[in-house]
Amino acid sequence: QKEVEQDPGPLSVPEGAIVSLNCTYSNSAFQYFMWYRQYSRKGPELLMYTYSSGNKEDGRFTAQVDKSSKYISLFIRDSQPSDSATYLCAITTNTGNQFYFGTGTSLTVIP
Amino acid sequence: ETGVTQTPRHLVMGMTNKKSLKCEQHLGHNAMYWYKQSAKKPLELMFVYNFKEQTENNSVPSRFSPECPNSSHLFLHLHTLQPEDSALYLCASSQEVRAGNQPQHFGDGTRLSIL
Numbered sequence: 001q002k003e004v005e006q007d008p009g010p011l012s013v014p015e016g017a018i019v020s021l022n023c024t025y026s027n028s029a030f031q032y033f034m035w036y037r038q039y040s041r042k043g044p045e046l047l048m049y050t051y052s053s054g055n056k057e058d059g060r061f062t063a064q065v066d067k068s069s070k071y072i073s074l075f076i077r078d079s080q081p082s083d084s085a086t087y088l089c090a091i092t093t094n095t096g097n098q099f100y101f102g103t104g105t106s107l108t109v110i111p
Numbered sequence: 112e113t114g115v116t117q118t119p120r121h122l123v124m125g126m127t128n129k130k131s132l133k134c135e136q137h138l139g140h141n142a143m144y145w146y147k148q149s150a151k152k153p154l155e156l157m158f159v160y161n162f163k164e165q166t167e168n169n170s171v172p173s174r175f176s177p178e179c180p181n182s183s184h185l186f187l188h189l190h191t192l193q194p195e196d197s198a199l200y201l202c203a204s205s206q207e208v209r210a211g212n213q214p215q216h217f218g219d220g221t222r223l224s225i226l
Binding site: 002004008031032034036041042043044045046049051088090092093094095099100101102103104 | 115117151152153154156201210211212214215216217218219220222
């Protein structure tokens with residue numbers, strides 16, 4: 001079983017839609033959860049970073065962690081064409097130097 | 112310059128060539144990493160350095176040889192590569208190794224193509 005699973009998509013939505021991106025993970029010891037955005041021909045850029053369960057909001061982006069279900073989500077409100085990118089989830093424990101990454105979900109926002 | 116800088120951005124080489132990838136971070140971090148990114152696969156961690164000492168080698172073939180002269184610079188020396196080594200090679204850094212509360216910051220990668 002993979003440490004983290006992520007639907008690769010591709011996902012295509014109209015401009016202004018609410019986007020939901022998700023990952024599941026297998027180890028309940030994971031405590032730190034990250035979302036990275038990767039534009040074409042660029043490296044991953046840290047978008048959101050959360051610890052433990054709950055929600056974290058930053059502008060149009062909300063990261064949600066449900067540790068009981070081992071499920072993390074990234075919501076994008078009022079999606080824009082500039083949000084078109086691949087979104088990677090990443091998880092780690094407090095003591096490991098391993099960051100487990102999902103395969104990434106490709107998102108296209110159509111004007 | 113800020114962040115993590117990688118050069119060259121693109122590299123095409125034959126299987127018998129020797130080349131090096133360079134990474135420099137301007138974030139004052141102590142840990143640096145090499146990753147391989149292939150299509151439809153998760154990032155594959157290759158090497159980890161902490162205070163310029165290698166702490167992890169994830170069973171990477173010896174045709175990849177890392178070098179970390181100081182905490183700001185990281186190299187990946189390439190020799191006798193195979194076509195399956197074609198990928199995007201990403202460098203990352205973080206404040207500390209073995210600290211889950213220290214996210215990694217990435218460069219834009221070197222797109223490597225092996226002929």
